[in-house]
Amino acid sequence: MRSGRLFRYGEMGADQNDVAVLEQEFAALVARRYCVAVNSGGAALCLALKVLDVQPGDPVLVNGFTLAPVPGAILHAGARPVLVEIGADYVIDCDDLRRRARASGARILLLSHMRGHIADMDAVMGTCDELGLVLVEDCAHALCAKWGGRAIGTFGEAAAFSAQTYKHLNAGEGGFLALDNADRAARAILHSGSYMLHGQHLSAPGPDVIAGWEERTPNFSMRMTALAAALLRPQLRDLPRRVARWNAIHDRIASAIARSQHVRLPPRSPRQRYSATSVQFSLLGFTDGEIAAMLDRCAARGLPIKWFGAGRQRGFTSAPRHWRYAGDQGAMQQTHAILAGLCDIRTPLSLTDEDCDLVAEILREAIETIVSTRAEAGETGRARTG
Known part of the structure; x- marks a missing residue:
């Protein structure tokens, strides 16, 4: 300099x-x-x-x-x-x-x-x-x-x-x-x-x-x-320590959010040794509106989460249907069905174990709130029709 x-x-x-x-x-x-x-x-x-x-x-x-x-x-x-x-x-x-x-x-x-x-x-x-x-x-x-x-x-x-x-x-x-x-x-x-x-x-x-x-x-x-x-x-000299800590952060958050019955983590082969700088998971049985509402609740508590199934590309996140410049690729139905519920949490090295637990807690609480709201809406609907 x-x-x-x-x-x-x-x-x-x-x-x-x-x-x-x-x-x-x-x-x-x-x-x-x-x-x-x-x-x-x-x-x-x-x-x-x-x-x-x-x-x-x-x-x-x-x-x-x-x-x-x-x-x-x-x-x-x-x-x-x-x-x-x-x-x-x-x-x-x-x-x-x-x-x-x-x-x-x-x-x-x-x-x-x-x-x-x-x-x-x-x-x-x-x-x-x-x-x-x-x-x-x-x-x-x-x-x-x-x-x-x-x-x-x-x-x-x-x-x-x-x-x-x-x-x-x-x-x-x-x-x-x-x-x-x-x-x-x-x-x-x-x-x-x-x-x-x-x-x-x-x-x-x-x-x-x-x-x-x-x-x-x-x-x-x-x-x-x-x-x-x-x-x-x-x-470069610090890379082994950083990779080990990144994987520890990933594993702590992943194992905690996996406790939710509404979350699916992708399977990993035992032949794979990963090197993670983020956590990915799929939400099960959520509508687009529910996913958006869940992400808003997390963001309000300081936890930004990316969603690959969003209708419009945002920030670093996009899906094949957004890449019109790539030409006609067909429906890509299988890929878009998987991306529909795929979410992504970035995991900076600055996260402590307590931070990791809080990340998982915020996500689980947001998921349960959406599920509870859905259930309450269903009960109200049944009461009205009854």
């Missing part, structure tokens, strides 16, 4: 090398050969598709429970999203994946590990092998997660991570593309906007590989700033 050298490259040399060192450290953390730091998780997804040679109009498969920047990244890369249904566990439905892959002719699956819910990666990889699909992983909510002991972010040809405020690492904004292929890494470095200063990268293929792509690869100006990297590097 004192020097004003916030750009990651220096014409007189990389004396400010926080970004280069961060890339090297992050690649080691996620067990990939190369890492390119960029300005957002969405930019990392876009770059992943570009280096996998997605062409204008190409179909790219993506699960229907995700956030708007994911289909947005597909469009940013010039491709078109093909949305795939989800199941009751909030993750991709592999049967529908097969149907839509065959119908669309898509060759790439962009799998979003939305809110840290991990699909059966054995089934996903088996389906990819069966259909010849190339996998890209959106790990924005899944840093440090695992399936069967293997790190999420190492299953696909490329993996994208986020450093936006509400993620495991927080620089306000930022992202990482992690991959193993030297040619793709070279192209990602050039696409990100290295000018001719790519020699200042530490997590990079040799200069001969990059030189082979220099004059064929456009600069998209997606670089991470030195300031963002300086904020992120100390957080």
